[in-house]
Each structure stands twice: as structure tokens, then as C-alpha cells.
Amino acid sequence: MSADALRIALVGNPNCGKTALFNLLTGGRQKVANYAGVTIERKEGRFTAPSGRVLQILDLPGAYSFDAVSPDEQITRDVLEGNYPGEAPPDLIVCVADATNLRLHLRFLLEVRRLGRPVVLALNMMDAARRRGIAIDVAELSRRLGLPVVETVAVKRGGARALVERVDGELPLPAPAQADDAASRADLHSQVRELLAATVSMPRATSKLDDALDRWALHPVFGLAILAGVMFLVFQAVYAAGKPMSDLIGDGFGWLGGHVAALMPAGPLQSLVVDGIFGGLGTVLGFLPVILVLFFFILMLEESGYLPRAAFMLDRLMLSVGLTGRSFIPLLSSFACAIPGIMGTRSIQDPRDRLATILVAPLMTCSARLPVYALLIAAFIPAHRVFDLFNLQGLVLFALYLAGILGAMAVAWVMKHLHRDRSEHALLMELPAYRLPKLRDVAIGLYERGAIFLKRLTGVILALTVLMWFLSTFPGAPAGATLPAIDYSFAGYIGRGLAHVFGPIGFNWQMSLALIPAFAARETAVAALATVYMVGGDVAGGGLAHALASQISLPSALSLLVWFAYAPQCMSTLAIIKRETASWRNVAISFGYMFVMAYVASLLTYQIASALT
């Protein structure tokens, strides 16, 4: 038993299941999905082997080759070669290979072997390989490679037992180190061919089912129709399934607030609890089901392997506006939140493509904006049926998401023409095999998102809500006041000051005021409106949506919706742009263009809607 932990690095081609294996070994909950480039940073975890030895596991981004072309591949190469700042090279390298896709994965193994360090090969997805009738002579493969080979099934409990036993034993002897040059690299493919011929028998190169699915999913006409249908369905479902649950939670909190109010003596404290906590936070919490429904669909799409197909079909369109098919997945993650989206751009090789994607990612409607949309839509858009089939509210929601997407395309197009860069950017994207989403991974994903939401709710949103309540309540009205008390409060003064700026786009002072906390967290706009109107005594029986409908005109509401479709991103997004691009200039550009865009779009919306009504 050694005091020092054995340091083990997991490496391999993208999407071979390194992170799934990492989670299985360490009990971690790192994100897994079915496309290349999910893991973009080194992640660390540890566990204790049966012998009592502590094993420290390092999960690294996937790489096709040591000739790194993107920032995430570079991390993997640096760690393995011992060039990563502050990190010694690993004691043992576990090279993970997808047993159904050995040709490419074995080539990377041969590259790793040349480092001259102890290596174990983990043949992952052995269950899928067996299902497809692929037979691998593991003993012969191990003999020819001169290193231990174990079989794993990372998605099954106990699927890594053989690997644990192996890494817990004696360290395997390393192969002699070899120099890396173009000639020897070209030779690797013929070595792989020999290995495969001698050890693997495969009935057919691809899965019959995948080929059949792709014939439809990638069909020039049906493929696009399926993609449009899938996207449309998601937004309809968010409304159909999420909304009733949200209403239930909202009503529950209203009822609870009423009972608590009856128990407490009237005064500032009662106002804080009823107006601030129950009114403000309760309203935001009500949107949790809506967000979870959206995430359920995003996770299903990620797990199934459909996303890279969508990227394939949309590449031409993305290219024409100056993005790349590779931008598709980071941009889609931005519908959850721009922060993981912007971090996900690390798998984009070209720096210019990457910057363009970072700058437009916040235009994708993040889930924090969903409560704002949902509240305003419920208050102002009637729940008509269109063609007896679609919910009008769902259609408006879809239109707002579409507005963000079209805005992003326009911005990317302008950037492309400002740059006048004619150099070539590669796509070179692998399409993974389809996979049935694993219930456990989807459940973990939903749990993680729900936990993040609740943490924000009890942290930053709670703090801001209390602050908003304070600003709206103090100072009280002077003696002999003729106007409502809230007009004399700090909030009243600040809001009226801001209304000078936002008046032309139709925002009253309450709406202008709500923009400030929204800059810290979007959802807080809802809580702030709830608090301000409740303190002002404008919320009676019908709830916040009802109060809004009576206080705000339709053109103003539409203008606010459009504002949030384009409005400058929250502070955390600006911070992540600074971190990822290491440039304040990009932060300023990002904030500036979105502010101007939102203002102009809202101005147009308000003026046109006012002229029509």
C-alpha cells in the first residue's frame, strides 16, 4: 500500500466513452453525450481500489492525433507529454478505444504507445460490439501490442471491473519511446491494418440500423423536414407539458403566501416574506418544470447522436453566414445557458470561427430567459388554437427563439464581411453511431440542471429579490402624500430615471427597474416585477400575469419580449467571454452590439405595434 496516489490518465479518440468510464470509476457526474468534444477540460477524480490503494483518475478531452488542431486536443497532448503547467506526466495511461470503431482508435493508441510510458488499452463498448457480431481476439491483440488489454462497458454497473483489477496490479512495462515524425506517422495506418486483419472479425463495417436511420435523417428533403419537426415539437412540448406544472407551483405559492400573511403581524417583515420571498421567488420557482422539460429534450438529442447529423445538414447554411457546422453544438448548448455554450467552442479549431461563435452564442435564448417569456406570453398572448393544431402561445415562444437565431445569423454575416478573411476552415466532423439514450444519464443531466437552478434561486436571485423589495419599500411615503407609497421609494426614483432611457421603447418605470437585476440573472426580471407590483399593491387575486396585463400595454409587452431576445447578456456570460478570449475588447464588442441591437429592435416593435393598435 503506497501513500502516493497512482496517477492514471484516460485518453482516446473523441466519443469513445472516456467520461462515462470516469464517472463509473469515480462515481462522478461529469457530462456525457453522444458527440465528439463533450469534455473540453481536464477533470480529476479519485477512488480507492480493492487493494486499498488510492487511484487518481484524470479525464482528458478526446484527440484523434498528437498533431493537435484545437485547444482541447492541445490539453491532452500537453498532459501526456508532461508539458502541462503544474502537472507531472501520469504514471499510467489508460487508452480507451471504441470496440466498434477500432481502426482509428488503435492508430491513436500506437501514437500514445510511442511516448514510452506504461499503457493499458481499454476496449470500451464491448456490449455494442458483440451485438453487431464483432469478434476481437483480445489475447492476440494484447500480445501483438505488447501491452495489457481489458474489456469494458462504461455504461453498465461493474463494466469496469476488469480495468480496475488491471490498474490495481503491477504497472505494465512501457514500450520503448519513439520519435514522432511524418514518416513514422504515415506508417501507423499500415500497422493498424495488420493488427485488425490478425485480431478482429467484423461482419460489416457499419451498423445496418444506423445506415437505415441515416437514409431518412440525412435525406435532402425528409432530413430537413425531420429537423424542423423535431425543433418545433420541442417548443410545443415545453408549453404543453411545462406550463400546467408551472401554474400549479405558482398557485401553490400564492396560497401558501396568503396563509403565512395571515399568521404574521402586518408590517415590513410581513411584506418582505409575502411580497419578496413568496411573490418574487415563488414566481421564479414556478418555471422550474418548463426548464426541465426543455432540458429533457436537449439531453435526449445529445444522447441519441442526432446533433452531429443536424450539424451536417446545416453546415452549408452556417457557412454562408460565416459560421461552421461545428458551431451548431455550442450554439445549441447555449439554449440551456450561454456559459457552457461558449466553453464548448473550444472544440472549434479555427480561431476566427470560434470567436464568431462566442459572440453570437448569447443570442440563443438561454433557459434563464424562459421564465420572462413564459410570464409575458401567459399575460398577453391568448391561448388560441391555430389551425386547430398549434397553441398560439407555443407559436409565439417559437418565434422568439427564431428571432434570436435569425439575429445570430445576421450578426455572424456582418462579422464575416467586416473581416474579409478568405482562408479555409475545415469541417472534418465525425458522425457517431446512434445510441438509445440512457435513462440514468438523462436523469443525472436533469438533476444537475435542476440543482443549478435551485442554487441560483436561493443565492443570487434571493439576494437580488430582497434588495428589490428593500428599494421598493423604503423610504416610505411622506405625510400627506397623494401618490402611492412606492412612488416615493428608491425604486421609484431609480426606475423613473431609467425610464428616460427606455421610455422610447415603451418601458414604464417598473419594467426599466427590472432590467437591473436581470443583468445579474435573467430570471430575476420576473421576481423583480412581481415584487415591485406587489409592494405597490397592484397584484390582487389574479396573480402577477393578471396584474401585468392590466398595467402594461400590449406594445410595451411585445417590446420587452423582443428586448429579452436580444438584450445584452448577463454578467456571468461577459465574465466567461473574458476568460475564453482573454480580451476586454471582445467583452465590450459583445455587450455593445447586443445593447444597440436590442434597443433598435424593441424601438421598432413598440412603434409599429403602437401604430397598429
Added chain:
Amino acid sequence: MTGSTVRLSDLPKGALAVVDRVDDAHADDPIAQRLRDLGFVDGEAVRVAAVAPMGGDPLLIQIGYTRFALRRAEAARVSVRSEAVA
């Protein structure tokens, strides 16, 4: 082996061929090097599995057990022999 070669980008959908070589589009072409790393080397069988809607770009190329999306400009670097080779 020295039969006529065509560019991978010129093959129709569903066509089978064998890779001959990858040419650098310019000196030190990183895209060509990556294609070689991804297995586009002499003797490897390829198939044009699908073409994208809207102008038929990019292409989906099946090589070995893997499917790669390549833009036409990338696929143009790959020369293939279209005769049947066992």
C-alpha cells in the same frame, strides 16, 4: 494500381472507391495532414454515404468503420481510384 484517379469530391452519392493519396492544397497544409491522420491513406476503401441538402455540401464519407462529414473543398484533396479493388 496506376489506374486513373479522381477527386473524392467528384464522386456521386453511393459511389465506392479506394483512396490513392491526399494532396496538400498549399505548403504545410494542416487539413491534408489531419485527413491522413484520420485514415485517408493509400488503399483504404471509402464510400460517399450521403450528401447534405442545399447544394450537396458537405459530403458524408464512410471510411473504415467511421463516418466523416467533409466539405467538398476538403474532399477535393483526396484522390481516389474508382476501380473495384478487393
